[in-house]
Each structure stands twice: as structure tokens, then as C-alpha cells.
Amino acid sequence: MQSPSTVASVAPPGRFDTIAAFKKLVAAVVVASLAGPLGACSDTPLKPPLTFVQNIQLPRDTTTPSIDLLALDPRSGRLYVPHSSNSALDIVDVKAGRLLGSVPQLAGIKGVAVTPDPDLVFTSNSTGTVSVVNARSLTVVKTIQVGGSPDAIDYDPVHDSVVVSLGSGKAVAFIDRTTYAELGRVTLPGKPELMAVDRKAGRVFLGIHDQDEVVVIDGGTLAITFTYRGCDIKAPTGLAYDPEQGRLFVAGTKQLNILDIVVGRCLGVVDLASGTDQIVFNEHTHHVYTANAGSRNVSIVDSPTMKPLGIVGTGRDAGTIATDSTTDLVYVAVARAGIIAVYHDP
Secondary structure (H helix, E strand, O other): OOOOOOOOOOOOOOOOOOHHHHHHHHHHHHHHHHHHHHHHHHHOOOOOOOEEEEEEEOOOOOOOOOOOOOEEEOOOOEEEEEEHHHOEEEEEEOOOOEEEEEEOOOOOEEEEEEOOOOOEEEEEEOOOEEEEEEOOOOEEEEEEEOOOOOOOEEEEOOOOEEEEEOHHHOEEEEEEOOOOOEEEEEEOOOOEEEEEEEOOOOEEEEEEHHHOEEEEEEOOOOEEEEEEOOOOOOOOOOEEEEOOOOEEEEEOOOEEEEEEOOOOEEEEEEEOOOOEEEEEEEOOOOEEEEEEOOOOEEEEEEOOOOEEEEEEEOOOOOOEEEEEOOOOEEEEEEHHHOEEEEEEOO
């Protein structure tokens, strides 16, 4: 892949043929300089890129609060919050703006995969297990032993399988959604981070944190089919995918890399703040939201133009995020405050 280059053209300076013309130009420049800021203000949106809506309180912590990867199911209006410091899965009713309940005894919970059954989700637990949770009854119906230290987890609708990265195990496992049997696993070249699933083609994009690369895994053959390197991919963390434009977004060290996976090249790089963890894509607004825990804010990037739209302050340890393309709401876990901050775009 080649990084795009930008060539700026500069017009030659003009000439002053007469004193009168020079005086007229000076007068015009003075007027323009006075009117310019006002004109700029009229063209600049007065609203921030996201509008604050409300905070939703989570159960109190007895230790230092810690919240991991958020997942949202727009069908049921449930936001799944892995409350790792409480060893619980908190379930929030985003329509009512309140906590529905919590599933306890999920030590090391990291992430949640939403499935076609609105009442059944899968959780990854760093203790080496994947749990099948009934969200309606708030119970664990099955515990699957996978080993390693499970982290990112998602659902592949093409192959009807749950995909879970095994962290220190340097592998990714595929689990049959209905039988709960492991279908197989893929050995990775390094330590996996977060993932994005192509829900139309059944491909898994997975960041390899210590190798500065992203691998593409075929969910059917369970094989690595391509590896993205270069661009400015460094220590990748969060990933998001735009199926309409075929664009993959990879967050790394203070940068968001934008890749065209159709032709396999880097389109550009957008500067981010520090400590970016989870990122998400809104298919309605075509905006990418990145949770920058190190800088205590969220960055908003426009996908078609690849331009940053601004940042919104959040709070300490706000590194995980979810969005709803049907309502344009954005949910940010502000772990230290023990809340879910809700915003609207714009």
C-alpha cells in the first residue's frame, strides 16, 4: 500500500500597475480582513459535532471502576455494558434511559456479541471462557471453554458463528451459534486487538497490535487471506468497517488509518487524540466515532471526505463506545464516573 501524497499549487503573485489600483486593493484587503471573521463565523456550525443528551447511571463499584467493550442491539433497545470491575454484564434500556439489570459472576468480562436471537448474547471473559447469556432472564445458560485470554468478540451472520480473539493465546476461535461447539481456530502472527466483521462477505478484520498490521480472515475457510501493513498502522486498537464504501478504519497510535479494501490501498490518515480504544461507524451519518480514553474525549470523522469534524469531551477512562444508526445516538462508557454518557449526532 502506498500513502497518498498531497501536492499544493500556488498561484503567482499579482502586480500593481498604478498607485490608484494599489490604494483600491489595500482598501479591499482591509474590508475583507474585517468582514472575514464574521463571514467565517456564519459558515461555522454553532453546534458541537455531538450534542449531549443524558447520563445513565450504572451500578456502583466497590473497586476502581472498569468498563470494557460496549455492544448495542437496536432491535431490543438494549445496550450491553461489560462491567468488568463488578464481574457483571450490565444491560441498559436505551429507550427508557435506565438500567434493566445485571448478570453477575462473569469474572474478566471483556466484550459482547449480539446474535439473531435478541435474547441471547455471547460474552468474552479473560478467564478463558465464552458465556452464553439470556438477556431477558439475566442468566448464564452455557459456559464454553476456549482458553487463552478472550477479548474482542463479534458475530458473523454469513457463517452464523461467533468470533472471539484469544489475546495471549495469539489465535481467534469460531463458535457455532446454535450448538455452541467450536468450529475451529486460526493461529495469528501476534497479539490480537479489536476486530470488525464484514457482515455481507463473512470476513473478519483483526488488528495485530504488536505487529503493526491488520489481518483478514475468511469466516468460512478459517484462513488468513490478506494482511494490511504500511499506511501509518502502528499498534492498532479499534477497527470499524463501512460496507457501502468498502472502507476499513484502523485506530492506532494517535491516528486513524482509512483503507480502501476493494483495491487494497491506503486512502489517508486522520490525527486523533491519545489512548484510542474502541471505535464505531454510523451507517446513516457515515461518521466514525473514536473513544480516546487518554485524552478524555471522542473524535468524530466524516467517512466520505475523510475530514475530522471535531471532538467532544467525555471524562476519565472513557475508552469504549457504541452507536445506533437508526437514531444517530452515541453511547460512551465513562468508567471512572460509572455512567453511560449519551450524545446525539449532531
